[in-house]
Amino acid sequence: MTAGGDGFAAVAGGSALHIPVLGRPAIDFLKICDGGVYIDATFGAGGYSRAILAAADCQVIGIDRDQSAIAGGFDLVQQASGRLTLIEDRFSNLDAIARECGVDQVDGVVLDLGVSSMQLDRPERGFSFRHDGPLDMRMGSAGPSAADVVAKASERDLANIIFLLGEERHSRAVARAIVKARGLAPILTTAALADIVGRVVRSRPGDIHPATRTFQALRIFVNDELGELAGALAAAERILKAGGRLVAVSFHSLEDRIVKTFLTDRSETRGGSRHAPELKRPAPTFAVLTKRPVVADDAEVAGNPRARSAKLRAAERTDAPARSDESDLLPRLPALADVLKGR
Numbered sequence: 001m002t003a004g005g006d007g008f009a010a011v012a013g014g015s016a017l018h019i020p021v022l023g024r025p026a027i028d029f030l031k032i033c034d035g036g037v038y039i040d041a042t043f044g045a046g047g048y049s050r051a052i053l054a055a056a057d058c059q060v061i062g063i064d065r066d067q068s069a070i071a072g073g074f075d076l077v078q079q080a081s082g083r084l085t086l087i088e089d090r091f092s093n094l095d096a097i098a099r100e101c102g103v104d105q106v107d108g109v110v111l112d113l114g115v116s117s118m119q120l121d122r123p124e125r126g127f128s129f130r131h132d133g134p135l136d137m138r139m140g141s142a143g144p145s146a147a148d149v150v151a152k153a154s155e156r157d158l159a160n161i162i163f164l165l166g167e168e169r170h171s172r173a174v175a176r177a178i179v180k181a182r183g184l185a186p187i188l189t190t191a192a193l194a195d196i197v198g199r200v201v202r203s204r205p206g207d208i209h210p211a212t213r214t215f216q217a218l219r220i221f222v223n224d225e226l227g228e229l230a231g232a233l234a235a236a237e238r239i240l241k242a243g244g245r246l247v248a249v250s251f252h253s254l255e256d257r258i259v260k261t262f263l264t265d266r267s268e269t270r271g272g273s274r275h276a277p278e279l280k281r282p283a284p285t286f287a288v289l290t291k292r293p294v295v296a297d298d299a300e301v302a303g304n305p306r307a308r309s310a311k312l313r314a315a316e317r318t319d320a321p322a323r324s325d326e327s328d329l330l331p332r333l334p335a336l337a338d339v340l341k342g343r
């Protein structure tokens with residue numbers, strides 16, 4: 001089952017390779033033990049699942065919303081002889097998925113967020129401005145694509161999406177350029193969108209590609225990535241047993257902020273401030289294990305540039321009941337369905 005000595009290696013998905021990021025610390029924080037049940041909520045090319053299965057005689061439930069990731073895991077399921085179950089679904093449902101698998105509590109949940117190299121490197125998936133392809137960007141097979149959003153969203157909604165989810169300073173100019181261009185011809189390909197953005201966002205040599213932030217924003221919006229993350233954290237709180245571990249690896253500040261805010265909220269024992277009366281808080285549901293996020297070392301970044309922005313946070317579930325109150329984790333944006341009405 002092991003790929004490479006400790007279960008980590010570049011794992012193939014068709015022609016592209018996906019190198020798992022921060023795999024070793026993620027597995028260490030999960031504290032994997034014989035008889036344990038672990039949810040790999042972002043199966044991808046199976047790098048984390050492979051390493052969990054190699055670490056002990058345990059069970060893994062692997063989840064991915066991408067049909068091709070689940071299909072690509074078929075061999076690993078065979079090799080795991082009943083210890084790996086793969087489910088095509090969204091990870092915000094991870095507690096319901098575990099229960100459907102007959103599991104009421106789990107020992108660990110790991111989230112390795114974002115897109116896989118297989119998704120990014122396949123032009124037909126439409127995630128990348130580096131390869132021309134249809135402007136799709138959906139991780140799953142259902143729902144509206146990035147081309148639908150670009151075709152229908154109002155200029156104001158586009159600017160907000162690109163500003164809040166891409167942190168693009170020139171979001172208004174980009175939105176204006178998109179609306180002008182789509183009035184002349186539909187924007188259907190990644191190259192067409194990259195070209196439109198490149199004409200209004202200047203970049204100097206050595207800067208990231210001018211379309212990077214706009215593509216990130218549309219991808220996050222189309223897949224409701226931040227809503228999914230907030231849902232997964234709450235679902236993990238419900239399904240982890242006392243002493244169970246939550247590990248999340250994020251790749252940009254919007255994701256990391258959500259993980260950090262959730263864990264701070266759920267681990268705080270005192271409320272109020274010097275200037276306000278002490279609030280009675282519910283008992284903490286997590287104890288944070290990473291005061292500062294764990295980041296990749298130079299050697300990992302040298303071998304895998306994706307690791308440069310990765311941040312790992314981990315926490316241990318307490319025995320306090322899961323909270324039903326939603327933390328205020330998400331940027332204020334209209335729903336996808338409303339944006340498609342053009343408002």
Ligand SMILES: C[S@@+](CC[C@H](N)C(=O)[O-])C[C@H]1O[C@@H](n2cnc3c(N)ncnc32)[C@H](O)[C@@H]1O
Pocket residue numbers: 011018019020021041042043044045046047048049063064065066069089090091092112113114115116117139228229
């Ligand atoms: C960075 S890759 C994970 C790579 C994996 N750890 C490995 O070692 O191969 C992220 C994966 O999570 C999946 N994903 C992202 N958001 C998801 C969601 N809301 N529900 C289920 N899967 C999701 C993507 O489809 C992608 O395959």
